[in-house]
Amino acid sequence: MIELKGIVREYRNGDVVTPALTGIDLCIGKGEFAAVMGASGSGKTTLLHIIGCMDAPTSGIYRLDGEHLERASEKRLSAIRGQKISFVFQHFALLEDCTAAENVALPLLRQRMSGAERRAKVLAALEQVGIAGLARRKPSQLSGGQKQRTAIARAIVCGADILLADEPTGALDSRTGAEIMGVFQELNRMGKTIVIITHDRQVASCANRLIEMQDGRIIHDEAI
Numbered sequence: 001m002i003e004l005k006g007i008v009r010e011y012r013n014g015d016v017v018t019p020a021l022t023g024i025d026l027c028i029g030k031g032e033f034a035a036v037m038g039a040s041g042s043g044k045t046t047l048l049h050i051i052g053c054m055d056a057p058t059s060g061i062y063r064l065d066g067e068h069l070e071r072a073s074e075k076r077l078s079a080i081r082g083q084k085i086s087f088v089f090q091h092f093a094l095l096e097d098c099t100a101a102e103n104v105a106l107p108l109l110r111q112r113m114s115g116a117e118r119r120a121k122v123l124a125a126l127e128q129v130g131i132a133g134l135a136r137r138k139p140s141q142l143s144g145g146q147k148q149r150t151a152i153a154r155a156i157v158c159g160a161d162i163l164l165a166d167e168p169t170g171a172l173d174s175r176t177g178a179e180i181m182g183v184f185q186e187l188n189r190m191g192k193t194i195v196i197i198t199h200d201r202q203v204a205s206c207a208n209r210l211i212e213m214q215d216g217r218i219i220h221d222e223a224i
Contacts (some may be wrong), residue, residue, distance in 0.1 A: 005141075007026075033194045035198055035209065064084065152180075169181065188208075
């Protein structure tokens with residue numbers, strides 16, 4: 001599903017070149033649950049952004065479901081983000097003035113569908129993460145775990161097959177974080193491909209593959 005070959009990502013500031021990724025070779029198959037670990041500055045977030053079509057490599061090959069994306073147009077990358085890939089972030093990225101249901105509905109606003117169909121999809125996503133009864137609450141009325149469940153519901157409402165999560169338990173206590181990882185595990189059992197960035201080995205142990213990075217390279221990759 002996800003194929004990276006010789007991926008390099010460099011950032012330029014005048015004559016200064018800062019390498020972020022230095023030749024990444026990586027394949028992630030459909031239905032895998034991979035955890036990416038590494039110190040700050042190791043390149044893991046850059047890797048996630050390239051997989052998620054939010055950044056482009058300086059050089060190398062990126063294929064998603066066999067389609068070359070390393071030089072795809074922004075219009076095509078935007079379509080990929082809307083159809084195949086969704087993100088979950090550490091600090092939820094919810095709109096404070098919108099209810100949980102309205103936040104989850106945001107990705108659907110770009111699609112042609114009736115209001116009834118949109119409401120049904122939103123309710124189904126909220127039910128999938130266990131908070132259908134909180135649909136009318138605003139983020140200020142939700143706990144951290146409920147906010148992250150809302151963010152996950154927003155990520156799955158369009159039916160994306162790939163979920164990318166950047167430190168999704170980083171703002172949560174350990175018990176709530178474990179509950180959220182249970183949600184990801186259940187989604188993985190339902191067929192979602194998941195790539196998660198974490199500093200926490202307990203969180204990483206919920207995945208079935210561990211990828212460790214250092215200085216822009218993958219230094220360890222094993223099934224767990």
